[in-house]
Amino acid sequence: MNCFSKSYLKSLPRDIRLKQRYRAEKRFRAYGYTAIGIGVFFLTALLWSIFSQGYTAFWQTSITLPVKLDVAVIDPQNRRDKNPQILITANYPVLIRNALAEKLGIAIDDYIGLRELNHMISPSAGIKLRKMVLDNPQIIGSTQSLTVLAGADIDSAFKGKINLTVSEISRKISNRQIKWMYKLAAEGSLYKAFNTGLFIFASSSRPETSGLGVALIGSFYMILIVLMFSLPIGVATAIYLEEYARKNRFTDLIEININNLAAVPSIVFGLLGVSVFINFFGLPRSSSLVGGLVLTLMTLPIIIIATRSALRAVPISIRSAALGVGASKIQMVFQHVLPLAAPGILTGTVIGLTRALGETAPLLLIGMVAFIANYPRTLMDPATALPVQIYMWANESERAFIERTSGAIIVLLMFLAVINTIAVLLRRRFEQHR
Amino acid sequence: MNRMICPVGMYLLSSIFFISGIASAREQIQIGGSSTVFPYAKIVAEAFGEIYPEYKIPVIESGGTGSGIKQFCHGIGDNTIDIANASRSMKQSELQLCFDSGVKSVEEVCIGYDGIAFATSIKSADWNFTPQDIYRALAVTVIVDGKMQPNLVKKWNEVNPNLPAWDIIAYIPGEKHGTREVFEEKLMLNGCKASGAFDALKAFGMDDKAAFAACVATRKDGKAIDVDGDYPETLARLVANRTTIGIVGLAFYENNADLLKIAAINDVLPSEQTISNGKYMLSRPLFFYVKKSHLDIISGLEEYVDFFLSDQMIGPDGPLVEYGLVAISKAERDAQRAAFKEGRTMVLR
Numbered sequence: 001m002n003c004f005s006k007s008y009l010k011s012l013p014r015d016i017r018l019k020q021r022y023r024a025e026k027r028f029r030a031y032g033y034t035a036i037g038i039g040v041f042f043l044t045a046l047l048w049s050i051f052s053q054g055y056t057a058f059w060q061t062s063i064t065l066p067v068k069l070d071v072a073v074i075d076p077q078n079r080r081d082k083n084p085q086i087l088i089t090a091n092y093p094v095l096i097r098n099a100l101a102e103k104l105g106i107a108i109d110d111y112i113g114l115r116e117l118n119h120m121i122s123p124s125a126g127i128k129l130r131k132m133v134l135d136n137p138q139i140i141g142s143t144q145s146l147t148v149l150a151g152a153d154i155d156s157a158f159k160g161k162i163n164l165t166v167s168e169i170s171r172k173i174s175n176r177q178i179k180w181m182y183k184l185a186a187e188g189s190l191y192k193a194f195n196t197g198l199f200i201f202a203s204s205s206r207p208e209t210s211g212l213g214v215a216l217i218g219s220f221y222m223i224l225i226v227l228m229f230s231l232p233i234g235v236a237t238a239i240y241l242e243e244y245a246r247k248n249r250f251t252d253l254i255e256i257n258i259n260n261l262a263a264v265p266s267i268v269f270g271l272l273g274v275s276v277f278i279n280f281f282g283l284p285r286s287s288s289l290v291g292g293l294v295l296t297l298m299t300l301p302i303i304i305i306a307t308r309s310a311l312r313a314v315p316i317s318i319r320s321a322a323l324g325v326g327a328s329k330i331q332m333v334f335q336h337v338l339p340l341a342a343p344g345i346l347t348g349t350v351i352g353l354t355r356a357l358g359e360t361a362p363l364l365l366i367g368m369v370a371f372i373a374n375y376p377r378t379l380m381d382p383a384t385a386l387p388v389q390i391y392m393w394a395n396e397s398e399r400a401f402i403e404r405t406s407g408a409i410i411v412l413l414m415f416l417a418v419i420n421t422i423a424v425l426l427r428r429r430f431e432q433h434r
Numbered sequence: 435m436n437r438m439i440c441p442v443g444m445y446l447l448s449s450i451f452f453i454s455g456i457a458s459a460r461e462q463i464q465i466g467g468s469s470t471v472f473p474y475a476k477i478v479a480e481a482f483g484e485i486y487p488e489y490k491i492p493v494i495e496s497g498g499t500g501s502g503i504k505q506f507c508h509g510i511g512d513n514t515i516d517i518a519n520a521s522r523s524m525k526q527s528e529l530q531l532c533f534d535s536g537v538k539s540v541e542e543v544c545i546g547y548d549g550i551a552f553a554t555s556i557k558s559a560d561w562n563f564t565p566q567d568i569y570r571a572l573a574v575t576v577i578v579d580g581k582m583q584p585n586l587v588k589k590w591n592e593v594n595p596n597l598p599a600w601d602i603i604a605y606i607p608g609e610k611h612g613t614r615e616v617f618e619e620k621l622m623l624n625g626c627k628a629s630g631a632f633d634a635l636k637a638f639g640m641d642d643k644a645a646f647a648a649c650v651a652t653r654k655d656g657k658a659i660d661v662d663g664d665y666p667e668t669l670a671r672l673v674a675n676r677t678t679i680g681i682v683g684l685a686f687y688e689n690n691a692d693l694l695k696i697a698a699i700n701d702v703l704p705s706e707q708t709i710s711n712g713k714y715m716l717s718r719p720l721f722f723y724v725k726k727s728h729l730d731i732i733s734g735l736e737e738y739v740d741f742f743l744s745d746q747m748i749g750p751d752g753p754l755v756e757y758g759l760v761a762i763s764k765a766e767r768d769a770q771r772a773a774f775k776e777g778r779t780m781v782l783r
Contacts, residue, residue, distance in 0.1 A: 163693070166556065170692050171692040172688075203476075204480060205480050206480075279513065285493075286493050367495055367515075369497075371479065372493050382464075395663070396666070397683075397686040
């Protein structure tokens with residue numbers, strides 16, 4: 001005991017700066033919280049601005065009306081049996097307008113009023129009615145209940161997107177139209193319904209009938225092509241470079257080039273697409289095949305780099321063990337190394353795919369940033385992509401396109417969320433099967 | 435393991451054949467060019483699809499007049515566009531480019547007039563400019579006491595005491611837009627001439643071309659800001675700051691009249707009347723260009739042009755006028771239709 005006298009203990013240099021170290025620890029944690037806080041703040045601000053503007057796009061104002069299919073308007077001379085063209089060219093919009101006029105009690109000689117009424121209904125209504133009559137000509141003469149889309153300006157006004165307090169000449173909707181709109185809404189014939197058209201319709205010059213149909217199909221086709229080409233080519237390249245190729249100047253050069261390609265601005269791939277796929281191979285402009293191939297070129301380096309690092313992460317002992325028990329090199333790669341690297345490859349592929357899904361710049365030059373109103377049936381048909389549709393709607397002048405822009409962004413975000421979720425689930429499964 | 439490698443090799447080989455094996459004839463009309471004409475072309479294309487269900491609806495791109503004409507003049511054949519929309523007429527240099535690459539029969543079609551205007555937020559003051567005000571506020575160099583010097587004007591009322599004492603910030607269309615040319619020729623050049631600067635520049639020994647370039651060059655000190663995007667970008671900036679002004683198309687203004695206000699030029703406000711009688715100076719004809727040799731190859735192309743030129747579309751009661759186009763007179767419309775029917779092509783001068 002006396003060896004450790006009190007004075008000796010005291011004189012021991014026990015200063016390990018405990019307090020400062022704790023403080024540094026705390027400070028570092030605070031930095032972390034701040035960093036995450038800033039990130040979360042901007043993310044919420046972004047999501048808030050998108051969702052607050054875009055959620056209304058999922059509802060669309062519709063009008064349900066009893067429409068009298070007057071023979072005197074559709075086929076005044078009663079010749080539809082001899083000439084089927086009459087049913088195609090008949091003046092259907094007038095029938096709907098008259099139905100609306102009757103409902104609101106507007107005189108048939110109030111031409112200005114009738115014109116204003118015309119603007120309340122989407123021009124697509126006449127085509128809908130035409131289809132109904134062509135499918136079933138027996139209904140001519142009867143009164144049918146018809147649900148049509150409201151005109152874009154009525155839709156915007158009903159959703160509160162048009163400033164109704166400014167003077168009448170400065171807005172696209174008149175005082176009378178506003179009165180009628182509220183009257184119809186009070187009667188329950190004008191209401192908001194879920195906007196299935198947003199997902200189904202093709203591009204259109206009218207906001208109420210434009211949707212993401214073509215863009216969804218185009219994006220799906222392109223993702224399919226990217227997956228089909230870039231995954232096998234990318235993985236094969238990575239396996240060769242990592243497992244077979246000798247390390248020499250030449251493979252170094254290839255490696256540098258691949259890393260460079262991953263950082264090349266995407267528009268450059270668009271330029272390449274025009275000169276190689278369209279001008280040299282003669283593939284059709286604006287087609288999802290060309291788009292998919294361009295995006296494939298863009299995704300390849302990402303997949304190669306991810307696959308190589310996944311392969312490199314597999315311990316060398318596994319390779320030695322496999323070769324040691326007599327496996328051939330191919331067996332070693334495909335039965336032992338590749339399964340272990342699969343989760344990493346999958347992550348890289350998904351990162352590449354989601355980047356390809358969000359790309360517009362390379363598509364600009366190959367003609368996919370365009371108004372396309374026919375659904376693409378094959379890979380050769382013109383198509384657009386989701387981000388392209390967002391870009392195009394953002395440049396429209398009608399008010400109703402603003403909410404559709406944000407609505408389309410929400411759809412794109414959902415699309416990405418689904419892909420990422422699937423990827424996470426798949427990776428978990430791969431990891432369990434080790 | 436060979437069982438697995440074989441299919442992979444086959445797959446790669448077959449995909450290469452798959453790519454190189456196809457070159458098919460096109461069913462759709464392809465259109466490129468001006469973003470100003472784009473909304474009109476869309477309306478026509480959609481109506482065309484409804485009336486002629488046997489044809490597919492044309493594919494329309496909108497990359498700007500310049501890039502559209504460049505694509506148009508790339509050559510003839512399936513992989514080139516059939517129509518280029520333009521918010522200005524084709525330059526001789528561009529036509530030369532067309533001729534050089536084999537596009538020798540180009541038909542020009544005028545569809546109507548479009549006005550552009552300086553707009554402000556609806557909360558702003560009422561503005562009334564002369565071209566001279568614009569030139570003196572936005573030119574990069576001005577002539578003071580017979581000497582060329584950089585433009586240092588800060589506020590609008592220094593240019594013209596009738597204008598508000600607000601900082602000069604103007605959003606003008608970027609170089610790739612056809613609208614830029616109207617701004618340069620109608621506002622900057624006229625203002626330059628009216629202020630006497632044009633003659634002064636020539637007195638310094640410049641030729642017409644150099645004097646023009648000096649007249650239309652805009653400030654780069656953040657007073658005149660190029661907008662390379664489309665009008666919604668300008669709209670967002672104007673609404674955010676009521677003291678700024680920016681150029682938008684009239685059709686765009688009409689769709690956003692609850693947010694925007696239009697400035698008068700030389701006391702004239704743009705309207706259908708003042709544009710068609712020429713009193714409002716900031717207007718220009720809109721065109722599209724068709725490859726005559728494609729009329730026989732691409733199904734529906736001729737019908738599309740005929741349909742576009744019909745009174746049902748570009749007439750005074752048509753949907754294009756409703757969207758914001760100013761219709762050309764009946765005589766001019768008839769002349770356009772006759773010229774197309776006849777197949778009149780452009781000649782290189």
